[in-house]
Amino acid sequence: xxxxxxxxxxxxxxxxxxxxxxxxxxxxxxxxxxxxxxxxxxxxxxxxxxxxxxxxxxxxxxxxxxxxxxxxxxxxxxxxxxxxxxxxxxxxxxxxxxxxxxxxxxxxxxxxxxxxxxxxxxxxxxxxxxxxxxxxxxxxxxxxxxxxxxxxxxxxxxxxxxxxxxxxxxxxxxxxxxxxxxxxxxxxxxxxxxxxxxxxxxxxxxxxxxxxxxxxxxxxxxxxxxxxxxxxxxxxxxxxxxxxxxxxxxxxxxxxxxxxxxxxxxxxxxxxxxxxxxxxxxxxxxxxxxxxxxxxxxxxxxxxxxxxxxxxxxxxxxxxxxxxxxxxxxxxxxxxxxxxxxxxxxxxxxxxxxxxxxxxxxxxxxxxxxxxxxxxxxxxxxxxxxxxxxxxxxxxxxxxxxxxxxxxxxxxxxxxxxxxxxxxxxxxxxxxxxxxxxxxxxxxxxxxxxxxxxxxxxxxxxxxxxxxxxxxxxxxxxxxxxxxxxxxxxxxxxxxxxxxxxxxxxxxxxxxxxxxxxxxxxxx
Amino acid sequence: xxxxxxxxxxxxxxxxxxxxxxxxxxxxxxxxxxxxxxxxxxxxxxxxxxxxxxxxxxxxxxxxxxxxxxxxxxxxxxxxxxxxxxxxxxxxxxxxxxxxxxxxxxxxxxxxxxxxxxxxxxxxxxxxxxxxxxxxxxxxxxxxxxxxxxxxxxxxxxxxxxxxxxxxxxxxxxxxxxxxxxxxxxxxxxxxxxxxxxxxxxxxxxxxxxxxxxxxxxxxxxxxxxxxxxxxxxxxxxxxxxxxxxxxxxxxxxxxxxxxxxxxxxxxxxxxxxxxxxxxxxxxxxxxxxxxxxxxxxxxxxxxxxxxxxxxxxxxxxxxxxxxxxxxxxxxxxxxxxxxxxxxxxxxxxxxxxxxxxxxxxxxxxxxxxxxxxxxxxxxxxxxxxxxxxxxxxxxxxxxxxxxx
Numbered sequence: 067x068x069x070x071x072x073x074x075x076x077x078x079x080x081x082x083x084x085x086x087x088x089x090x091x092x093x094x095x096x097x098x099x100x101x102x103x104x105x106x107x108x109x110x111x112x113x114x115x116x117x118x119x120x121x122x123x124x125x126x127x128x129x130x131x132x133x134x135x136x137x138x139x140x141x142x143x144x145x146x147x148x149x150x151x152x153x154x155x156x157x158x159x160x161x162x163x164x165x166x167x168x169x170x171x172x173x174x175x176x177x178x179x180x181x182x183x184x185x186x187x188x189x190x191x192x193x194x195x196x197x198x199x200x201x202x203x204x205x206x207x208x209x210x211x212x213x214x215x216x217x218x219x220x221x222x223x224x225x226x227x228x229x230x231x232x233x234x235x236x237x238x239x240x241x242x243x244x245x246x247x248x249x250x251x252x253x254x255x256x257x258x259x260x261x262x263x264x265x266x267x268x269x270x271x272x273x274x275x276x277x278x279x280x281x282x283x284x285x286x287x288x289x290x291x292x293x294x295x296x297x298x299x300x301x302x303x304x305x306x307x308x309x310x311x312x313x314x315x316x317x318x319x320x321x322x323x324x325x326x327x328x329x330x331x332x333x334x335x336x337x338x339x340x341x342x343x344x345x346x347x348x349x350x351x352x353x354x355x356x357x358x359x360x361x362x363x364x365x366x367x368x369x370x371x372x373x374x375x376x377x378x379x380x381x382x383x384x385x386x387x388x389x390x391x392x393x394x395x396x397x398x399x400x401x402x403x404x405x406x407x408x409x410x411x412x413x414x415x416x417x418x419x420x421x422x423x424x425x426x427x428x429x430x431x432x433x434x435x436x437x438x439x440x441x442x443x444x445x446x447x448x449x450x451x452x453x454x455x456x457x458x459x460x461x462x463x464x465x466x467x468x469x470x471x472x473x474x475x476x477x478x479x480x481x482x483x484x485x486x487x488x489x490x491x492x493x494x495x496x497x498x499x500x501x502x503x504x505x506x507x508x509x510x511x512x513x514x515x516x517x518x519x520x521x522x523x524x525x526x527x528x529x530x531x532x533x534x535x536x537x538x539x540x541x542x543x544x545x546x547x548x549x550x551x552x553x554x555x556x557x558x559x560x561x562x563x564x565x566x567x568x569x570x571x572x573x574x575x576x577x578x579x580x581x582x583x584x585x586x587x588x589x590x
Numbered sequence: 591x592x593x594x595x596x597x598x599x600x601x602x603x604x605x606x607x608x609x610x611x612x613x614x615x616x617x618x619x620x621x622x623x624x625x626x627x628x629x630x631x632x633x634x635x636x637x638x639x640x641x642x643x644x645x646x647x648x649x650x651x652x653x654x655x656x657x658x659x660x661x662x663x664x665x666x667x668x669x670x671x672x673x674x675x676x677x678x679x680x681x682x683x684x685x686x687x688x689x690x691x692x693x694x695x696x697x698x699x700x701x702x703x704x705x706x707x708x709x710x711x712x713x714x715x716x717x718x719x720x721x722x723x724x725x726x727x728x729x730x731x732x733x734x735x736x737x738x739x740x741x742x743x744x745x746x747x748x749x750x751x752x753x754x755x756x757x758x759x760x761x762x763x764x765x766x767x768x769x770x771x772x773x774x775x776x777x778x779x780x781x782x783x784x785x786x787x788x789x790x791x792x793x794x795x796x797x798x799x800x801x802x803x804x805x806x807x808x809x810x811x812x813x814x815x816x817x818x819x820x821x822x823x824x825x826x827x828x829x830x831x832x833x834x835x836x837x838x839x840x841x842x843x844x845x846x847x848x849x850x851x852x853x854x855x856x857x858x859x860x861x862x863x864x865x866x867x868x869x870x871x872x873x874x875x876x877x878x879x880x881x882x883x884x885x886x887x888x889x890x891x892x893x894x895x896x897x898x899x900x901x902x903x904x905x906x907x908x909x910x911x912x913x914x915x916x917x918x919x920x921x922x923x924x925x926x927x928x929x930x931x932x933x934x935x936x937x938x939x940x941x942x943x944x945x946x947x948x949x950x951x952x953x954x955x956x957x958x959x960x961x962x963x964x965x966x967x968x969x970x971x972x973x974x975x976x977x978x979x980x981x982x983x984x985x986x987x988x989x990x991x992x993x994x995x
Contacts, residue, residue, distance in 0.1 A: 232735075232736075253716075272719075274719065274720065274723055277723040277726055277727060279723075443732075444732060444735045444736070445735065445736065452726060452727050452730055452732065452733070453732070454726060454730070479754045479758075481731060481747045481750055481751055482751055482754065483751050541731070541747055542730070542731035542732055542747070542750075
């Protein structure tokens with residue numbers, strides 16, 4: 067068996083790491099970069115590009131450059147996230163055959179799984195070159211808020227890239243693993259504040275005796291560094307409109323340049339107090355070419371984005387309340403994700419917790435390192451550390467009146483088994499339908515449907531008399547089985563909930579074949 | 591005796607509360623399993639089952655090897671004597687790991703959360719957490735990732751789920767208090783009832799206590815809060831204990847010891863059972879030793895040395911460090927002209943038990959002399975003179991050996 071690596075498949079950047087001789091090492095890609103943009107593109111000549119090459123030509127080829135695909139993976143086409151992406155993305159998003167989405171790139175439709183697979187393949191190839199051996203398994207990280215469909219879609223992306231994914235772990239948990247490596251002996255509670263390119267996550271973990279326990283994990287799948295960029299873009303567009311009466315938002319080429327410039331200015335202002343955004347020839351009208359030149363100060367950036375930072379702090383507050391902890395109970399705060407390099411973020415987090423956040427780990431690499439540590443510990447006989455994983459979202463069933471009754475609460479350590487007794491809602495009901503849902507909303511329809519089945523053959527009785535025991539069972543691999551049992555007759559129905567990534571087995575197989583052909587092309 | 595003979599003597603019972611649906615059993619295995627209640631001996635089950643005896647035995651051995659049943663009253667080792675079992679599945683686990691998993695699995699449903707986590711009811715939250723973490727490191731299914739552990743997969747799952755439940759209940763003060771107030775008294779009361787058999791029924795007729803209301807109990811059992819098994823096992827333990835007491839009055843000490851041991855098997859934390867078992871066991875061993883030594887002496891008296899040796903060997907099996915028995919053994923071997931090396935072993939063991947015993951050392955010296963190890967013999971006689979300077983026998987022997995040299 068080859069080495070098992072860890073991959074942080076990020077919204078904007080991805081990173082791979084491996085544990086060698088007990089030490090985690092970040093695997094550099096061909097260009098020597100330690101992180102790889104999660105970007106895929108097809109050029110005018112039909113060449114496929116992944117990573118830095120794809121990102122570098124994004125300005126000139128905006129419609130066929132695909133980025134931030136993580137926001138679409140495992141999502142339904144009618145979800146608000148997808149609608150939002152349709153408005154903001156420079157590429158075309160269409161409805162897929164399974165209520166999912168497809169991305170149009172150079173006239174061909176791709177599923178988000180395939181596009182993620184292209185990035186994974188790039189990471190896999192870099193790892194194989196670096197390790198000089200075949201890599202066939204990887205632990206992949208996802209945001210804490212990912213539901214089972216999104217996790218399954220991520221696994222399927224691995225499959226398409228010819229990578230088995232034995233475990234999916236949460237990004238903040240992975241960061242804590244990276245952090246805990248040197249501190250196995252200490253008992254402490256850690257808050258992991260992860261503000262990446264596309265998502266925000268906060269996790270509270272407790273570690274001791276080499277065991278990690280997730281006390282709580284929460285976040286916002288639609289809040290990240292790109293929202294900070296967007297604020298800058300909006301500001302620049304406004305400034306430009308005020309001066310020139312030209313709306314840059316309608317010009318894709320200009321938008322891409324604005325995005326690049328905004329990201330760069332934001333990064334610059336992490337160390338500088340002031341910079342100038344300078345985009346010559348961004349537009350033209352009957353009077354000739356127009357240039358965008360805007361002086362930009364850190365103060366201005368902070369004004370534009372402080373509400374975003376406040377939003378993250380609000381989530382942190384709720385999460386602490388949820389696990390009945392005060393800020394004083396937290397021994398360490400660690401910052402993960404590129405956006406935490408912004409001084410305002412570090413300051414706000416520090417103020418909230420009343421202690422300086424730890425910057426011991428490179429925020430871009432911590433997640434991948436953690437994934438590599440988890441991968442290594444799984445295959446190691448007497449591993450030093452053990453990760454006690456939890457359910458990211460509550461699981462339950464739909465009940466009478468369109469309500470949702472959770473049976474396994476979020477943040478429950480798995481493996482776990484829990485059951486609850488339900489009864490019939492109408493007289494002489496002989497069958498009940500069990501709809502397995504995942505989510506936190508009281509209304510059934512607001513949660514994700516994972517599967518459904520019917521228990522027949524109930525004895526005719528008054529409503530409320532029959533006792534049906536519904537049990538949820540989650541094993542260590544996160545596979546959920548649900549059973550319903552009529553306690554009177556002993557009749558039982560059960561299903562294994564296979565989260566749907568939106569692709570059928572056959573489609574995955576076909577995509578795997580196609581991806582393989584593509585790999586051959588890339589290797590030339 | 592091989593495992594198949596050994597199993598006949600035992601009483602098979604199903605391990606823990608087995609989720610039989612998880613097992614891939616054929617109808618014959620299922621049938622046999624349904625006969626095993628921990629009361630009937632294997633011999634009886636074979637007779638009653640109406641199945642082919644050899645086949646039923648083979649199936650029973652297989653059920654035992656798979657860890658589906660335990661055999662009460664027979665120790666592991668004699669069951670193992672049939673040779674290493676051709677284990678079906680679970681090749682990725684060592685025998686120790688299997689035993690460890692089965693041992694914990696077996697007690698899942700019958701011990702309190704405290705006992706399961708190996709902490710006292712006074713343990714702090716931190717102690718409870720550390721215990722949970724330590725056990726997680728041993729029993730979390732990820733510890734056995736990608737290993738071929740067959741049927742043990744769901745056992746580990748069950749163990750870990752239960753550990754987590756115990757930890758969750760005990761680590762928040764509200765649920766712990768509730769557990770302490772509702773479930774613990776039940777367990778304790780059941781254990782106490784079993785521990786006070788002599789006082790019997792007239793003790794306290796208090797049925798006002800809500801805990802013992804059958805309605806509530808049934809409800810609790812339904813919820814899975816009070817393991818019914820605990821009550822059943824405690825009840826069984828009490829039955830065995832009562833039988834043991836009866837045996838004592840009838841002076842059937844061996845039977846009493848056996849019954850106490852069974853009581854302890856069903857209720858392993860009962861100090862009273864433990865004390866009774868230890869005392870009865872010691873008494874039985876002492877009696878049997880006396881009997882065997884006496885038999886050996888009689889055999890010796892009529893010059894039946896081989897027979898004497900056999901009795902002594904049995905005595906030593908029972909009590910391997912018995913100085914007297916070792917000494918007698920050495921003497922018998924000397925007298926019958928047996929292997930001096932064997933005699934020396936026993937003489938040394940006897941001295942290990944009683945290093946200052948002159949008679950024992952004389953025997954050792956004599957053994958050396960017979961083996962022509964004169965220097966060793968001289969050393970021993972000198973030692974005897976140090977302990978007892980007036981020992982004429984030793985002086986005479988020294989003179990004799992010096993002449994030989």
